[in-house]
Amino acid sequence: MSELKQSRPKGTQDFVPPDSERRLQVGATFRRLAETYGYRAIITPTFEHTAVFVKSSGETSDIVTKEMYSFKDRAGRDLTLRPEGTPGVVRAVLENQVRMPCRLYYVGPCFRYSRPQKGRYREFGQLGIEALGEAGPLTDAEVIFLGGAFFGSLGISDCRTQVNTIGCRECRPAHRDALRTYLLERREQLCEDCRLRIERNPLRVFDCKVETCRQAARDAPTPRHYVCPACKAHFEQVLANLDRRGLPYDVNDRLVRGLDYYNRTTFEYISASLGAQDSLGGGGRYDYLVEEFGGPATPAIGFALGLDRALLTAPKASVPARRELAFVVWLTEAEIGPAEKLADRLRADGIATQIDYDARKVKGQFKSADAAQAACCIVIGPDELVKGVYSLKNLATGEQREVPADAITAEVRKLFTEQDSRGLVPGTLES
């Protein structure tokens, strides 16, 4: 293996065909689905002022304390590659005074500085939606359902949906106090991290995987048992609606999520086939965030799904044997001109067309066509020029026949659809 001077930075990925196409397709599936539910695209910068993330994700969150790609630009501004999508969206909505309520979706890269492993990269793709200005539980259920529908449309069958409620401003303090008291009584059993969490964010103890902490947390007061009547009713309606829609879910008392800004409904999609990083995505309600950004009090809910993890979990569609690509083959240099002209004509007609200008022999051109997975070759030789025809060869079946020059576009189209219907081009990812 010869030494490459440059290799990709740790935790980043290259996508070469056909993986690149598959990845784009997943994004396209998401876009289409989101649009089906009335969401519209929002595009925000890949980096923001660092304060945007510190303020929204929480100063004590792991993302902010140790996972951000932060840097100073040449004018000394403090900037950060976005570790998640929501803060930038909220900032942009306020900055542009987008009329609310509004439903927005985004697809794009996010960055976190953590040690890479299966399903976890330093640059990763997120697919997200944010519904701003909708307060009701039916929105929560619809959002949760939409995420489930997305994984379903990718053919992911082992996705489980977990939901929980963590209460609101009114009921959270009561629970927090109860939890703190409970944890302080069992301080000895807790790991170092969890002892710190008691003061900073006791909810996180529920997330801890240390066995003694799990035991200690088993009977700890959960948020759900302390929620106020309003939150309780809200959650019950969310669940009732999920039932009505037929989306299976598990209520998970310990599901609290890593971002500080959530309230009431939280949810997460889990896959068994992902390994340690088993979360396909998650989200929740964040009714206070817009206000904290200096905007008007605005209820909101959203989710972020992992593009890479979706790709990892989704069954691999068989790679198409043939692409809708025509390949023009010339015999002698005298035909290069006509070949080029024909290719341009086909392209103008919307047919992807390629020529091998470099291959000296016909055989080499056919090999190129085969390697490119072209559906057909169109041969131009001295004979064809005299007769005013092209020889059209179907590379899947091997049949070749002469077609009149002015019928070539129609014939190629016909050949494409014939290959499709004969199943020579297996279905793509979405079907």
Next chain:
RNA sequence: GUGAGUGUAGCUCAAUUGGUUAGAGUACCUGACUGUGGCUCAGGAUGUUGUGGGUUCGAUUCCCAUCACUCACCCCA
């Protein structure tokens, strides 16, 4: 940030207790086929064994360091 494992041809992997010329499949190139790919047959090319040190008469094999990748902790997408 912590731990473990793995680095041999473009790819997937071999190489007996350290033994001299590092192999196979596949992919690639050429020819059989001078206007035709995919099949078949016959040939061909390819490696500083990740890198740098060390032990040894001799290292792909053992030791140390380093880099990269992978998995896990952590965290989450």
